[in-house]
Amino acid sequence: MVLQLLLAAAAPSAIRLSAESEQALGSGRVGRRQCHLMQWAELQAGAQVLPALSGCLVDRWGNRTLPPPCLPPGALAPLPRGMLLVAYERPADGAAGGGAPAEVPMYLVAASDVAAQEGTFALPPVALAGEPLQTGRDYDLYLQLSDEQDPGRPGELSELVRTLYVCNVADSAQLHEQVSRLEAEIASAQAVETGCRSDLRNAEYARRAAERDVAERGQELATALGVALPSLEQMEAELEAAAAEAAGMAAAGAGYGPPPQQRARRAVQHEQAVAAAVSRLADQEAALAGSYERGVLVRYQPQQRYQPPPQQQQQQQLLQSVCVAPALARVTPNAQVDESTNRQYQRLRSIADASFGVPGALGPLVMLGAVECAEVSDALAYLSRGSLDKLYVIGRTALDTVKSRLRQLGAGSALDLSNGSLERFYELDVAGTDTSHPQRPLLKRDMRNKYQDVLNFDVTRSALDGRRKPQGAREQEDHGFIGFAVNLIHLPPHLAEVQVPTSRGPRNLRQTLMNRIFANAMVFDTEDSVTAFQRRCEQRGLRIEVPVIAADGRGGLNLGGIGEEQFGLRSRMNVRYSGMPPDQVTPLVLAPPPPQQQQHLLGGALDLRLRTEQVRVLMMRNQCARLQALGTEVGEALQRLRVCRGMEATRSHVLAQRQQQLQPQLADLQRQLAEARGEYERVRQRERQQQAAGGGGAAGGGADAREPVERHGNGGGEGGGVGDGGGAGGQNGRRVRFGRLPAAQQPQPQENGQHPPAGGGAAGSRKRAAADFGGKGMKRPR
Structure with a gap:
């Protein structure tokens, strides 16, 4: 008995590629799961992404099988099944497992009929030009047998053939350069904006500094003027208005005749205040000039009554008179002198003429010096009334010579200043003179120390401050002291240098002659000042x-002897010391201060009243100069403030323009940088996966790491994207659909370490998967 068995083909369980296709794909299943980097430009240029694929359907035992025919509902005849090449899109950064999207876009790339007799199929090479692919996405290319009910839909039987990642640049080095370039462009744009902000901050700092400078200068000027100035805003507005008026007048005069000169703007309020203060100070200075007495200081021209010795004829400097013409009492300035005064004057001339040409002969006392004020001249003449016509010489020879010439003159007296018995009346202390003054006045320290609590020996505080002298009232610290009599005699230059020999060295005429005559005598301005001092x-x-004597001709102390007090009006002396014009009074200068010392005054009048007014005038001039300088500084500070405000406005406008230009650029560059960095990380990740797969590690890509997910039987709902053209399959007008990714079929090792055939069958796979997961079998829902 013969048993005949008919072996029927089992249901398809897997898709087996031909050896040529496997070789073209490379590296088996693991190689297929590696992610291939493809540039978008290459894809659009028609670059081939898959070679020609061929293969057949196998059952779960690896035997070739035939696909069941497609029997759609209501169909009259069965339709052939097809092999579809479908591309599934998934985000490149999507997580595996539950984090993956439920449905992803899928594109029908190519299709081929499955031979009904052999179960084989063949697909030409595939390009994705014209497909609606996006950069930054992974695309899994699956071979899928068409659905049993609809040949246009992919069924559950699938085989992964390649994973693609679409990118702009398929090289991480180029992406790194792009990231670096974008970072450099962003840094450059930010540096430009930062520079503009820094310039604006600097302009703000400069403007604030200018405002502080204007406030400080304005406060100084207000203090110097003694009046309140307008506010900063008012001064700025007034200055701008004045400048605008000047510019308007200049513009109005343009075009008529020759070009007009630059018109000066009108003075603003603080400038007007400065000009008024300077004018007041100038008027006060002019009024002070009237306090000087008009005088004459001329050298006496003697008559040639005596023939000088022959040996002295060549020394012309000794043949000149050292005398000063005295002042004579007159009823009126231009009136004739009386007979008594004339006789006294002729006697003085005779003594002066006899002294002419005699070495060491000085002349009469009244002709050896001058006084800065007429009233002081009367007081000093009264103090030296017994010595006005005395003859003073230096040396015995000069004394004998002059006496022999004056034998016919009425009785008189002469004095040799080099006589050692006179030294007790001299001031021989070298430190007892003020060497900073050209006249070398005596300091009289003992007298100053004795009366320092009851008498002010210096100028008043108002004069040092440059304030105007009170009218009709005496200042509290003004005690009417004019000076020591010995210091009020002005010695002409040719007499100031005369030296008298003493036991302690040569000394000038003030230390010797004048100190013997006046000693410690003090001169006040009025009798009331003397009484107040007493x-x-x-x-x-x-x-x-x-x-103590008063220059007004009334009152005095100890003039005739110790304890005497003078009363009544003194008569003026017929002959007195010469006066001095103001231009010959020793000028007062403000000397530069030595290191670490205050500024001090040098020179000045010998009369304390005139010196006080000199100080007042000098301080007023300094105050005028200071007011003018402060006014100029305030104007310059206001101008700088205007410039700073304009600079700040300009830089603020520049910053706004830069921000308006740079912000869209920065936003676009930041977006490009974020995209480039993300793309760089994705490309680097896939390159590392390729390197790991090439070294025997786990397969790269994203599909192998996913859990098997369920796909809708009908392929999901239809999308809206339509491709422009397909690959080698030649199908156009493909619509984008959505569906679930097919389950990835991973090879499972057998007990003997060998892999099952490529078409191991779905049932076996499910059983092994159930055994691996230690439980029940997993049924794939349709």
Whole structure:
């Protein structure tokens, strides 16, 4: 008995590729799961992504099988099944497992009929030009047998043939250069904006500094003027208005005749205040000039009554008179002198003529110096009334010579200043003179120390401050002291240099002759000042033992002897010391201060009243200069403030323009940088996966790491994207659909370490998967 068995083909369980296709794909299943980087430009240029594929359907035992025919509902005849090449799109950064999207876009790339007799299929090479692919996406290319109900839909039987990643640049080095370039462009744009912000901050700092400078200068000017100035805003507005008026007038005069000169703007309020203060100070200075007495200081021209010795004829400097013409008492300035005065003057001339040409002969006392004020000249003449016509010489020879010439003159007296017995009347202390003054006045420290609590020996504070002298009232610190009599004699230059030999060295005429005549005598301006000085001394228990005289001709102390008080009006002396014009009074200068010292005054009048007014005038001039300088500084500070405000506005406008230009550029560059960095990370990740797969590691790509997910039987709902053209399959007008990714079929090892055939069958796979997961079999829902 013979048993005949008919072996029927089992249901298809897997798709087996031909050896040629496997070789073209490379590296088996693991190689297929590697992610291939493809540039978008290459895809659009028609670059081939898959070679020609051929193969057949196998059952679960690896035997060739035939696909069941497609029987759609209501169909009259069965339709052939097809092999579809479908591309599934998934985000490149999507997570595996539950994090993956439920449905992804899928594209029908190519299709081929499956031979009904052999179960074989063949697909030409595939390109994706014209497909609606996006950069930054992974695309899994699956071979899928068409659905049993609809040959246009992919069924559950699938085989992964390649995973593609579409990118702009398929090289991480180029992407790194692109990231670096974008970062450099962003840094450059940000540096430009930062520079503009820095310039604006600097302009703001400069403007604030200018505002502080204007405020400080304005406060100084207000303090110097003693009036309140307008606010900063008012000064700025007034200055701008004045400048605008000047510009308007200049523009109005343009075009008529020759070009007009630059018109000066009108003075603003603070400039007007400065000009008014300077004018007041100038008027006060002019008024002070009237306090000087008009005088004459001329050298006496003697008559040639005596023939000088022959040996002295060549020394012309000794043949000149050292005398000064005295002042004579007159009823009116231009009136003739009386007979008594004329006789006295002729006697003085005779003595001066006899002294002419005699070495060491000086002349009469009244002709050896001058006085800065006429009233002081009367007081000094009264103090030296017994010595006005005395002859003073230096050396015995000069004394004998002059006496022999004056034998016919009425009786008189002469004095040799080099006589050693006179040294007790001299001031021989070298440190007792003020060497900074051209006249070398005596310091009289003992007298100053004695009366320092009751008498002010210096100028008043108002003069040092440059304030105007009070009218009709005496300042509290003005005690009417004019000076020591010995210091009020002005010695002409040719007499100031004369030296008298003493036991302690040569000394000038003030230290010798004048100190012998006047000693410690004190001169005040009025009798009331003398009386007030006497009362203050009595209150302090101080005794006055020196001559004290008032320049107004009334009152004095100790003029005839110790304890005497003078009363009544003194008569003026017929002959007195010469006066001085203001231009010959020693000028007062403000000397530069030595290191670490204050500024100090040098020179000046010998009369304390005139010196006080000199100081007042000098301080007023300094105050005028200071006011003018402060006014100029305030104007310059306001101008700088205007410039700073304009600069700040300009830089603020520049910053706004830069921001308007740069912000869209920065936003676009930041977007490009974020995209480039993301693309760089994705490309680097896939390159690392390729390197790991090439070294025997786990397969790269994203599909192998996913859990098997379910796909809708009908392929999901239809999308809206339509491709422009397909690959080698030649199908156009493909519509984008959505569906689930097919389950990835991974090879499972057998007990003996060998892999099952490529077409191991779905049932076996499910059983092994159930065994691997330690439980029940997993049924794939349709």
